[in-house]
Amino acid sequence: MLEKNKRKNFDNVVSFIPTGEFYYQKALKELQREQYDKAYKYLQRAKELTPDDPLILMHYGVVLMERQEFELAMDELRTAHKLDPEEPNILFFLAEVHAHLGLFFDARKYAKDYLEKDTRGSYAAEAMEIIDFAEQEDWQLFDDDGEAHNSEYYYLQEKARRLMEQGKFPEAIKLLEEVIEEKPDFWGAYNNLALAYFYVGETEMAKSLLHEVLRRNTGNLHALCNLAVFHYYEKNDELDDILGLLKKIQPYVFEHRYKLGATFALVGKYKEAYRWLKSLQKRGFDGDPAFYFWLSHAAYHSGHEETAKYAWEQLKRMDPAKEGYEPWGEQPVMPHVDALEHDRDFLIHKLDHPHLSERIYGLFLLGKSSHKQEIISHPNWLKSEQPSVLETYMLGYALGHPFRESVKEEKAFLRAMETAERLYYQKGMVDRENDAIFQLWFMLAEQAFDGDYAFRNPAALAAAASYMVESAEKRETTKKAVAAKFGTSAATMAKYVDELSRFLPNFKD
Secondary structure, three states, rough: OOOHHHHHHHHHHOOOOOOOOHHHHHHHHHOOOOHHHHHHHHHHHHHHHHHHHHHHHHHHHHHHHHHOOHHHHHHHHHHHHHHHHOOOHHHHHHHHHHHHHOOOOHHHHHHHHHHHHOOOOOHHHHHHHHHHHHHHHHHHHHHOOOOOOOOOHHHHHHHHHHHHHOHHHHHHHHHHHHHHHOOOOOHHHHHHHHHHHHHOOOOOHHHHHHHHHHOOOOOHHHHHHHHHHHHHHOOOOHHHHHHHHHHOOOOOHHHHHHHHHHHHHHHOHHHHHHHHHHHHHHHEEEEEEEHHHHHHHHHHHHHHHHHHHHHHHHHHOHHHHHEEEEEEEEOOOOOOOHHHOOOOOHHHHHHHOHHHHHHHHHHHOOOOOOOHHHHHHHHOOOOOOOOOHHHHHHHHHHOOOOOEEEEEEHHHHHHHHHHHHHHHHHHOOOOOOHHHHHHHHHHHHHHHHHHOEEEEEEHHHHHHHHHHHHHHHHOOOOOOHHHHHHOOHHHHHHHHHHHHHOOOOOOOO
């Protein structure tokens, strides 16, 4: 009897398989409540089940716009428009997404198309606003040659850019080459293609493309900026010539000011970067995360602490994952204006120096520099074909790696570093006045380390190095006064002056 009832109950069960329409209706209810996150999930599922429904794709595009994912929204809305070219609301949302992306020519076109289809439609007032705004921004309606922007090419370029962001460089290269073949004067595609080639290691091809742009479209700012970045990463001398040219450019267009400011920031010319990025902020530019990232770095490294912290707060609101990556990082106090360890050009000169003693001096400064993270992440600056043991130790020290005092060489190295730290402690920075002391110390340290010197008394060694420079420069000082600064006696200091003199044959007391 029980089995019979069970069977009867099963016979009454109606199989329920959700459809795209089911999830679409649930999404519409969430949209009415302005619950965009829930609507997004339902529309994703609806799209999976019914990928060819233009209304599902249209609403999915609307939610993507609410999430600030404008390029993806454009994809969905374009597909919806192909499926139903007569639906007025799709035309309106195409106008809106183009306006968000700054494509005002196409935004105006779609807004006018919407009004022609539905003069009294729900979005008529908003469509008129888009048309009015687009016409006020008429400088963006045409490209550098006065030709109207073509959204199809822009769309393909943006698609290629997204492929690059996903690491799909071969696909991006193929797409951009097809765009260039169809439109040989689309300079944006050339610039992005050059970047794609550069990222896959085809640097000569990348630079060749940029030179072609500059030959055919003289003064193209994006090409000049990209070329500067390439030379920066390759550490080429041509960088200075391009930066000299970029410093003379005075752009009015927001996009050009942004590109110029971001490029200057990336290559470490922070004062110039701050000038252009700050000019955008003053004019009410509502930047993306990259804008606030570069503005914060440029402001911090050019002494504008308040702007740096404001920009970083704006960035964290947009991208919470950036928490902990502030430009000040391990340097919570603003760098002193005279501190050489925060002078980026001085530091790079040391790291690139042909003499080992200068390079290890640079590595010591690197560990204290506000540019530490930037320089460590540079693909070429810290590369050396055959680094010496001392260079390897110095880089490890700069990066905070542990050393073992049980190993004779490492113990000696740590004492040499303690000596350098005692010299640094006297002022809390390296400046032009005490630079010579550090130059001498690292010259001595290189020779002494090779000679298996033990560096037994760091305080006396620091006093000795300081005295050797001060006496050579004929400063008014005494052995007793110098020794006292480092907590040692004049007699002990004198002993170590003699010991260090063995590693500097030309020195005379």
